Amino acid sequence: MTAPAEFSPWTDPSAKPLIRFTGVTKRFGDFTAIDNVDLDIFEKEFFALLGPSGCGKTTLMRMLAGFEMPTEGLIELDGQDIAPVPPNKRATNMMFQSYALFPHLSLRDNIAFGLHREKMPKDRIAARVDEMLKLVQLEPFASRKPHQISGGQRQRVALARCLAKAPKLLLLDEPLGALDRKLREETQFELMDIQEKTGTTFVIVTHDQEEAMTVASRVAVMDHGRLVQVATPAAIYETPNSTYVADFIGDVNIIEGKAEPGDGIMGIAWAEGQPNLTGASDLTLASGATVFMAIRPEKVRISAEKPEGAANAVAGKVLDIAYLGNISTYHVELPGGQVIKAQTANTDRIARRDFTWEDAVWLSWSATAGVVLER
Helix, strand or coil, rough: CCCCCCCCCHCCCCCCCEEEEEEEEEEEEEEEEEEEEEEEEEECEEEECCCCCEHHHHHHHHHHCCCCCCCCCEEEEEECCCCCCHHHCCCCCECCCCCCCCCCCHHHHHHHHHHHHHHCCHHHHHHHHHHHHHHHHCHHCCCHHHCCCCCHHHHHHHHHHHHHCCCCEEEEEEECCCHHHHHHHHHHHHHHHHHHHHHHHEEEEECCCHHHHHHEEEEEEEEEEEEEEEEEEEHHHHHCCCHHHHCCCCEEEEEEEEEEEEECEEEEEECCCCCEEHHHHHHHHCCCCCCEEECCHHHHHCCCCCCCCCCCEEEEEEEEEECCEEEEEEECCCCCCEEEEEEEEECCCCCCCCCCCCEEEEEECCCCCCCCEEC
């Protein structure tokens, strides 16, 4: 059996995007919410707009939905300029965080509401609603009202109602924000499954890094109305293009120093009296330029003795320990006062820790484990 081809239309120069932003800017008075954004989103993608509150991600989505108009630039859906198209005429649908279900209608009637508005024949409405109930696994609850089902089930009803009209594009505004952590994690996988089955393009707005990394084919990290990096979750985590992205996605140690460039290797002078750190790098920097090394805690090894042959090895003292069940995180103070985090997997039940508070330890990592950044 042949493995399915990897889904990555953004790597194909001949692939045409479903959505294209070209030089899009949105201003509210003197405030620039979106600043000259260029972005392509492809058919069947599950695309995430990720960033802190006020970064512009919701404004970008509202322009797609037609609730806001760009001040400058062009937004195209399937090659068509959508600026003149009113929200109710666009081949898009939007699911809000509140779900906005009608409390007096059954789940079946909630899902059918938009189809009745479009004057679809009754037999087709019934068949489509049955199809949607089956898709979100709520067939036994079809006659119940929204208050008679759980929050996770209400979320699925809202999703079914949005998908019933078979939009080209479904916009999801913080759709899982009202759910508790465990249910949110379960629902993420349900969303992915439904998106794959329907083939609908999903664009989700979220400030939850784990959510974006779990569901999305690609993630756009935003800050102050700009796209800082657009890439797959793995690329954003392993090869962030800036300290902002490295720090925003997951846990990271960032060490600042002065560059001492070599052939494919960057030396980093980071503390007086300490040997340089080294990292694989193709950056072209002048000697003495400010440079940063970003290293994920799970890539840092902690040991009692200095490791032989390690590209990077620094001595320190255990300052704090966080036990999180599956992992333990050690906060280690280095000679210059900087605190570095190292994580170890708890593969056995802990009877006694290898290291405890105030212990002298060594931290080490390879030349390719960290990412060397110039900003």
